[in-house]
């Protein structure tokens with residue numbers, strides 16, 4: 001049972017239709033589960049159908065409503081078509097979660113023009129395509145809520161300059177859209193910037209990177225990484241009426257890791273080497289992990305082991 005369900009009424013989003021891009025894996029899958037647990041008819045869309053069908057099956061087995069659609073967010077015509085199909089089939093589109101995105105790691109001096117364009121096209125142009133299609137196809141007339149997953153951009157991102165530039169672009173685009181689309185169309189649009197999150201996304205990392213992540217606490221004031229549910233809870237909040245006066249913000253869900261990038265007085269000021277004292281929020285999977293064979297998180301094994309340890313933090317305390 002989702003802890004969020006006990007904070008909000010379990011039918012918080014009942015009757016609403018919300019599209020989650022990249023909803024077949026990782027953070028997007030978790031967002032889809034959270035929203036479905038709160039009564040949403042959730043539409044998940046991405047390029048590969050199998051992961052989408054698996055998540056649809058999981059949600060339906062748990063009693064939720066889920067539809068799937070094929071989508072490449074880089075293709076503006078396809079974005080328009082998917083929004084039209086959702087409105088034709090479900091009659092409305094109350095929310096859009098732009099979660100699809102990603103990058104590869106490369107030092108800036110080895111990055112080709114094509115590589116830079118590819119990552120900007122996916123993240124920045126892709127998010128624009130989805131926002132514009134949602135506006136033109138439904139929200140411009142009826143209003144709605146949009147949340148985009150970005151990344152920490154308070155500082156530079158060594159070896160990921162392309163994604164940093166694209167995500168910073170999304171954050172500024174969001175501010176402008178909040179101003180232009182808020183007054184006349186009743187649209188709220190915000191961003192969520194996750195820090196390092198234990199998710200299937202980490203399967204894209206090189207093994208040496210996974211090893212490094214598994215053995216460091218990565219200079220975070222909470223001394224741990226984040227969970228998919230901690231990102232999803234922020235998304236659900238921003239989509240909800242509880243956030244009805246929040247517009248154009250970027251909410252960092254990073255445990256405070258972006259606040260400081262080093263301390264000359266020593267690492268002990270940055271994190272607790274003994275381990276975290278911050279219990280995790282595990283969300284929708286609480287109580288349903290392994291029910292119907294549903295797995296909570298699909299991260300690399302060494303990282304999943306960390307999550308297992310995190311779940312034991314402060315077990316006696318109420319979270």
Ligand SMILES: CCCCC/C=C/C(=O)SCCNC(=O)CCNC(=O)[C@H](O)C(C)(C)COP(=O)(O)OP(=O)(O)OC[C@H]1O[C@@H](n2cnc3c(N)ncnc32)[C@H](O)[C@@H]1OP(=O)(O)O
Pocket residue numbers: 101102103104105106112114115116118119122151152157159160163195201202204
């Ligand atoms: C690093 C901290 C960031 C903040 C924390 C964020 C964490 C996460 O996001 S978790 C992971 C989320 N998931 C992913 O990132 C998905 C994995 N990535 C990809 O699928 C791809 O890298 C892609 C989506 C960014 C691009 O895919 P695609 O459109 O299929 O592009 P191509 O493979 O055809 O490549 C086009 C072009 O890009 C250059 N390039 C691609 N990969 C690399 C590489 N590993 N190193 C250097 N350059 C690369 C290259 O120029 C490619 O063109 P060609 O040379 O003609 O192949």
Ligand SMILES: NC(=O)C1=CN([C@@H]2O[C@H](COP(=O)(O)OP(=O)(O)OC[C@H]3O[C@@H](n4cnc5c(N)ncnc54)[C@H](OP(=O)(O)O)[C@@H]3O)[C@@H](O)[C@H]2O)C=CC1
Pocket residue numbers: 021022023024025026027028045046047048049051071072073074099100101102103122126149150151152193194195196197198199200201202204
């Ligand atoms: N995990 C982390 O630590 C962090 C993640 N993020 C961001 O959070 C989001 C989710 O990441 P995470 O779940 O970890 O990683 P995943 O790689 O599991 O998720 C990425 C999702 O995006 C979809 N996707 C990629 N390209 C496209 C496209 N062109 N059109 C439609 N869908 C697409 C993929 O599905 P398919 O391949 O089937 O299209 C996949 O489901 C991403 O934007 C990521 O960059 C940000 C900061 C930290």
